[in-house]
Amino acid sequence: MNDFFQILNEYQGVFWDGFWVTIQLCLIVWITGISQGIILSIIAYKVPIPFFYIFQLLTLLIISVPFLITLYWFYYPFQALIGRNFSPFVTAAFTLSFINTFLVYQVLISSLRNFPNQIADTASVCGLSSIDVLRKIKIPIILRKSIPGIVMLQIFILQTSIFSGAISVQEIFKKAQLINSEVQQPVTIYSAMAVFFIFLCFPIYLLSIYYNQKYTKELAEK
Amino acid sequence: MIIRINNISKAYGTINVLSNISLEISQGRFYTLLGPNGSGKSTLLRCIAKVDSIDTGSIKFNLSDGPKSEVNRHSESLWPDVTIVFQHFVLFPHLNIKQNILLPLKSRYRENYSEIFEKTISDFQFEHLLQKMPWEISVGQRQLVAIARAISLRPRVLLLDEISSALDNLNAKKIALLLKDAVLNGTTIIMVTHSINFAKYCADEYFVITDGSIVEKNLIQQIDNPKSEFLKKSITENKYLI
Ligand SMILES: Nc1ncnc2c1ncn2[C@@H]1O[C@H](COP(=O)(O)OP(=O)(O)OP(=O)(O)O)[C@@H](O)[C@H]1O
Ligand SMILES: [Mg+2]
Numbered sequence: 001m002n003d004f005f006q007i008l009n010e011y012q013g014v015f016w017d018g019f020w021v022t023i024q025l026c027l028i029v030w031i032t033g034i035s036q037g038i039i040l041s042i043i044a045y046k047v048p049i050p051f052f053y054i055f056q057l058l059t060l061l062i063i064s065v066p067f068l069i070t071l072y073w074f075y076y077p078f079q080a081l082i083g084r085n086f087s088p089f090v091t092a093a094f095t096l097s098f099i100n101t102f103l104v105y106q107v108l109i110s111s112l113r114n115f116p117n118q119i120a121d122t123a124s125v126c127g128l129s130s131i132d133v134l135r136k137i138k139i140p141i142i143l144r145k146s147i148p149g150i151v152m153l154q155i156f157i158l159q160t161s162i163f164s165g166a167i168s169v170q171e172i173f174k175k176a177q178l179i180n181s182e183v184q185q186p187v188t189i190y191s192a193m194a195v196f197f198i199f200l201c202f203p204i205y206l207l208s209i210y211y212n213q214k215y216t217k218e219l220a221e222k
Numbered sequence: 223m224i225i226r227i228n229n230i231s232k233a234y235g236t237i238n239v240l241s242n243i244s245l246e247i248s249q250g251r252f253y254t255l256l257g258p259n260g261s262g263k264s265t266l267l268r269c270i271a272k273v274d275s276i277d278t279g280s281i282k283f284n285l286s287d288g289p290k291s292e293v294n295r296h297s298e299s300l301w302p303d304v305t306i307v308f309q310h311f312v313l314f315p316h317l318n319i320k321q322n323i324l325l326p327l328k329s330r331y332r333e334n335y336s337e338i339f340e341k342t343i344s345d346f347q348f349e350h351l352l353q354k355m356p357w358e359i360s361v362g363q364r365q366l367v368a369i370a371r372a373i374s375l376r377p378r379v380l381l382l383d384e385i386s387s388a389l390d391n392l393n394a395k396k397i398a399l400l401l402k403d404a405v406l407n408g409t410t411i412i413m414v415t416h417s418i419n420f421a422k423y424c425a426d427e428y429f430v431i432t433d434g435s436i437v438e439k440n441l442i443q444q445i446d447n448p449k450s451e452f453l454k455k456s457i458t459e460n461k462y463l464i
Pocket of ligand 2: 263264265309383
């Protein structure tokens with residue numbers, strides 16, 4: 001236990017640096033991925049069916065490739081191909097957003113496509129304008145159905161972000177490995193990492209479960 | 223004449239669901255639509271409500287005469303002057319009962335919606351349901367709320383798709399009286415039902431539809447002398463167990 005606090009104290013600055021990089025990376029990826037996912041699903045919902053199938057196929061192909069491979073692909077071949085160099089951080093942020101976009105898309109498009117039309121019809125025949133049907137009926141219901149799934153995905157993205165250490169992004173896990181190579185205290189350091197992620201993920205999991213239970217009940221009428 | 227249905231047809235793929243249906247619906251009358259499962263009753267109501275499209279023919283409304291209320295109109299929309307209570311999925315699942323009723327009311331009546339709301343709540347005795355979510359009340363109660371919501375909008379034409387199927391006798395009677403009251407105030411009702419007793423109790427006239435065609439129409443007093451096979455079997459052989 002003493003070791004633990006000693007290491008934490010001694011390498012405080014390094015941990016903070018790593019933590020800060022991880023948080024920056026995740027914030028960028030959460031925000032861009034979710035907004036792009038929303039836009040993509042709206043486009044895929046509006047386009048004619050054949051295009052929608054193309055989107056679906058593309059999504060399946062993209063999420064079939066393991067993250068590390070996609071990351072390396074964007075880091076080496078892709079940058080060579082377009083003849084430009086991006087920093088590891090930018091590359092990791094780009095790759096993670098790219099994947100997050102398609103994951104969020106997948107969740108949203110299924111709520112959009114499976115939306116029970118009769119509910120929207122009921123709202124229309126009750127005299128709500130089409131804008132109100134969208135604002136007060138469709139969007140709130142779709143959000144309630146999708147939020148728990150999207151929150152879960154954001155935890156997954158947070159955890160996947162540690163792979164970006166592989167292209168030397170100085171995120172928290174990379175820093176932990178560096179410290180370990182100096183002090184050789186794997187038990188302490190990796191336990192600290194575990195605790196760190198539990199602290200970060202646990203509240204989000206609880207939130208997701210809460211929303212899931214609340215909204216599953218609310219939408220149980222179907 | 224408030225609705226003139228002129229020779230309409232509708233097909234899903236190669237199957238004709240409605241074939242050459244013509245009907246004239248008078249203002250302030252209560253019609254009931256009878257027929258076996260899958261005969262096209264719901265489809266006909268959905269077409270009249272303009273929720274579904276028709277392939278050929280025309281449906282014309284004459285909403286210009288008769289009582290007029292101070293209401294918001296969204297462009298040229300018929301709704302909710304013409305409105306429908308569906309067979310399923312009748313409430314907004316994310317809103318409580320109070321909001322379920324208030325949301326359309328507020329959109330139709332800018333000012334005096336709270337009066338109408340209060341009247342609806344006391345007519346239907348919903349005081350204890352207001353704060354509940356749709357999943358917290360029974361199927362029959364959900365149907366009652368949907369009917370209350372539709373009546374509160376004071377539509378000119380009210381289309382009802384099997385609303386009595388989940389109601390107990392007392393509630394069915396209560397609803398029947400409220401519906402008759404609406405008719406007395408000028409509303410025109412077309413109601414699909416499988417219960418001949420309920421039809422007899424409420425309606426002025428009946429139609430029978432089988433395989434997408436109207437095979438019989440008459441005053442409700444004549445329903446005990448049916449012409450169509452379906453009604454004959456239903457009544458004389460007592461096929462209606464419910
Ligand atoms: N969306 C649809 N796509 C294809 N066929 C449909 C669709 N909706 C209805 N049908 C067909 O149209 C026919 C009439 O259906 P409808 O729902 O109008 O019957 P109904 O008289 O209301 O029956 P019920 O008493 O069981 O409610 C049925 O044979 C049904 O299979
Ligand atoms: Mg039906």
